[in-house]
Amino acid sequence: MADAGGNTGMATGADQVDEAVASSVALLRRATEQDWAAVRAGRLEWDCRRTVIHVADDLIAYAANLAGRAQSAYVPFELTPDEGTDNAGLLGVVEATGALLAAAVRTAPRSARAFHPYPFRSANREGFAAMGVAEVLLHTHDMARGLGLAHEPPAGLSRFVLERIFPHVRPDADPWQTLLWATGRADLPGREPVTEWRWCNNLVVPADRLALEGVTPASAADLAAGGTGGFDWLGAGPAEGTRVGADLVVTKQYATGTHRPEWGMFALVRHEDDVALGALGFHGAPDEAGRVEIGYDLVEPARGHGYMTEAVRALSAWALAQDAVRVISAQVGVGNLPSQHVLERSGFRRLTEEEHEGNHAYELHALCG
Known part of the structure; x- marks a missing residue:
């Protein structure tokens, strides 16, 4: 079944929000007779009452920002329960605010984005859903520790969160322990303890007719498996190079913990109809010399309209504005004249007339000074 944005296959996150909230409320109802204001929530400095209010406040804030398409800040309000609201009443507030977030996610078009500060100043509907699920899972864990309850969230929810807003975290056999x-909140064998952390919503680089949308590990895995990655594609679907690149993101970067999402794959999405035309991305993060390599492809019906030139220019400008980048390189087959023309129109220079393994090498350097 297609969602409000017209896509099939990929979860938008609304069902996951519903499942997380239902599981949390069912668990915490077992402890409503305790004094939550007198019990610290695990390692947090907050008590359990303040923590559950915080969860509800985050859920309604995410719903409001996504539904209202807030662009520069959170919608300026704060949730305050009525005086005298008991623990059961607070859980009712969590249920209501969770339902509002799920509804906002279900009704938002695929292209909808709204303000969130970390790290690129916006999030899409999956990002807001994943952040909501994370707040519920993690703070239920905190409260459960304080209230003496055993907490194990439904299978699949932790993986949903990790693959969307923790793309830099190497996955493990137990997604819940990995998220903790x-x-x-927990230790993992062979990994250093985490003392500071942020989740990471996907980057979108704007262009004239296009948006270059960062592809999450969840989307990359779906593309590599033959799916749409959550996008509506022009023509028969993504080109083979996109699927190969997506598989590299999953197997060579995400699976090994070397994935840096801003240096990964981007889908080229046309503004006028929200249709994906191709993919463009980096082969990895910049090396110590400040060099990063790009690759790209476009679906057949979109070729010849300047889309890839526009995309390469936009992503190159973004990359060269980063302190870590001094040179962008590309390898293009000697017979692939259209791709060579894309690079030349984007300011790249061919290094020599000689070929290497059937390719010509191109570079674009940052301006000095």
Whole structure:
């Protein structure tokens, strides 16, 4: 079944928000007779009452920002329960605010983005859903520790969160323990304890006719497996190079913990109809010399309209504005004249007329000074 944005296959996160809230409320209802204001929530400095209010406040804030398409700040309000609201009443507030976030996610179009500060000043509907699920799972864990309850969230929710807003965290056999470790709440064998952390929503680089949308590990895995990655594609679907690149993101970067999302893959999405035309991305993070390599492809019906030139220019400008980058390189087949023209129109220079393993090498350097 297609969602409000027209896509099939990829979860938007609304069902995951519902499942997380239902599981949390069912667990915490077993302890409503305790004095939550007198019990510290695990390692937090907050008591359990303040923690559950915080969860509800985050859920409604995410719903408001996504539904209202806030662009520069959170919608300026704060949730305050009525005086005298008991523990059961607070859980009712969590249920209501969770339902509002799930509804906002379900009704938002695929392209909708709204303000969130970390790290690129916006999030899409999956990002808001994943942040909501994370707040519920993690703070239920905190409260459960204080209230003496055993907490094991539903299978799949932790993986949903990790693959969308913790793309830099190497996955493990136990996603729940990985999420606890990544947020400083548990230890994992062979990994250093985490003392500071932030989740990471995907980067979007704007262009004239296009948006270059960062592809999450969840989307990359779906593309590599033959799916759409959550995008509506022009023509018969993504080109083979996109699927190969997505597989590299999953198997060579995310699976090994070397994935840096801003140096990964981007889908080229056309503004006018929210259709994906191709993919462009980096082969990895910049090396010590400040060099980063790009690769790209475009679906057949989109070729010949200047889309890839526009995308390469936009992503190159973004990359060269980063302190870590001095040179962008690319390798293009000697017979691939259209791709060579893309690079030349984007300011790249061919290094020599000689070929290496059937390719010509191109570079674009940052301006000095």
